[in-house]
Amino acid sequence: MTARAGVVRASWRAGSAVCAVWPRWFRRYSATRDPIQRQQDGFMRTSEAAPPDDPAGDQSVSPEALVALRGDMLRFARLQLRDAAAAEDIVQESLEAALRRASTFAGQSALKTWVFAIVRNRIVDHLRQSQRSVNLSSLGDDDGAPSGDEQLDALFNDSGRWRAAARPAAWPDPEASMRSRQFWRAFEDCLAQLPPNTGRAFMMREVLGFEPAEICERMGIRSGNCHVMLHRARMKLRSCLERAWGPGEGRSC
Amino acid sequence: MLNCREVTELCSEELDRALGLRERMALRAHLMMCAGCTQFRAQMATMRRLMQAYAQGDAAGLGDDDAKDEGSAPR
Numbered sequence: 001m002t003a004r005a006g007v008v009r010a011s012w013r014a015g016s017a018v019c020a021v022w023p024r025w026f027r028r029y030s031a032t033r034d035p036i037q038r039q040q041d042g043f044m045r046t047s048e049a050a051p052p053d054d055p056a057g058d059q060s061v062s063p064e065a066l067v068a069l070r071g072d073m074l075r076f077a078r079l080q081l082r083d084a085a086a087a088e089d090i091v092q093e094s095l096e097a098a099l100r101r102a103s104t105f106a107g108q109s110a111l112k113t114w115v116f117a118i119v120r121n122r123i124v125d126h127l128r129q130s131q132r133s134v135n136l137s138s139l140g141d142d143d144g145a146p147s148g149d150e151q152l153d154a155l156f157n158d159s160g161r162w163r164a165a166a167r168p169a170a171w172p173d174p175e176a177s178m179r180s181r182q183f184w185r186a187f188e189d190c191l192a193q194l195p196p197n198t199g200r201a202f203m204m205r206e207v208l209g210f211e212p213a214e215i216c217e218r219m220g221i222r223s224g225n226c227h228v229m230l231h232r233a234r235m236k237l238r239s240c241l242e243r244a245w246g247p248g249e250g251r252s253c
Numbered sequence: 254m255l256n257c258r259e260v261t262e263l264c265s266e267e268l269d270r271a272l273g274l275r276e277r278m279a280l281r282a283h284l285m286m287c288a289g290c291t292q293f294r295a296q297m298a299t300m301r302r303l304m305q306a307y308a309q310g311d312a313a314g315l316g317d318d319d320a321k322d323e324g325s326a327p328r
Contacts, residue, residue, distance in 0.1 A: 068314075069314070071314075071315065072310070072312070072314050072315060075315070076307075112310040112311075113311070115310065116310030117309075117310075120308065152258065155258075156257060156258040159256060160257055160258035161256055161258075162257045162289045162290075167288075167289040167292075168290075168293040168296055170292055170295070171296055171299055174299050174302060174303060178303070178306055178311065178312075178313075179313065180313065181314075181315060183313075185315055187303065187307065187312070188312075188315075205269065206301065206304035206305075206308070207304060207307065207308040208308075212269045227262075227265070227266055227269060230268075231261075231262055231266070234265050234297060234300065237300060238297075241300070
């Protein structure tokens with residue numbers, strides 16, 4: 001009886017010691033995880049925020065200001081749809097919608113943000129309406145086998161560690177790059193270089209905020225391949241950006 | 254023990270789904286020892302930030318002249 005009580009007491013003591021350590025460990029761990037999580041939350045919120053849909057409008061937004069954004073809108077839509085005609089239609093509709101709803105827009109500084117939200121929502125609607133917008137025959141040309149990607153073999157050795165020349169180094173401050181036209185031009189070029197289906201899936205995820213399960217379903221591919229596709233897109237975009245930014249100082253594992 | 258190649262996959266997947274406890278612990282254990290993968294993870298976060306900015310139209314405007322030849326076909 002007393003032996004049993006001793007064991008219980010000992011295990012209770014051990015348990016409380018774990019409890020005392022756990023929160024500290026967990027806090028430290030969460031701190032490292034937070035930045036990505038926070039970004040993700042913000043991103044889901046903004047991508048789902050629809051601009052107010054009020055058909056009555058005055059002309060507080062000048063047509064000239066909108067037309068000046070047309071080129072940016074068109075490239076933006078093309079990169080996501082990989083279909084020049086559909087992109088053209090969506091941009092046209094978005095411009096017309098923006099003019100109709102001009103009264104709901106407040107503040108010239110955010111005109112592009114507002115118009116891009118309209119374009120994004122139209123693209124989401126387009127993708128959801130056109131069942132199987134992807135022609136399945138084109139799946140093979142960029143995203144066939146889930147393994148054997150030469151690009152990945154160039155980065156990692158046989159035991160799966162970074163090759164010396166490929167080890168990631170710190171990137172320059174993105175805030176500074178984001179103010180540069182030249183940077184955004186290179187960025188769009190990098191996005192355009194993604195193979196069509198990989199690019200479409202990636203943009204659905206990162207620009208439109210689709211859940212991976214829905215991306216798979218819309219593109220008619222198995223769920224495992226969806227993560228593979230998104231991962232490949234990130235690896236490709238990363239390599240391209242690294243070239244754009246120039247090689248940094250290599251680090252060892 | 255995860256290798257770098259597997260860790261990069263996890264770094265990508267954590268942007269798409271919540272990782273399980275076991276995955277998070279394995280990831281953390283690797284990142285503590287590997288500067289390359291730690292940089293990689295930071296780069297993934299930067300890319301997400303850039304994509305969000307791009308999605309919201311924060312990209313510096315390039316105007317109309319580039320609209321003709323870009324975006325419709327991969328090179």
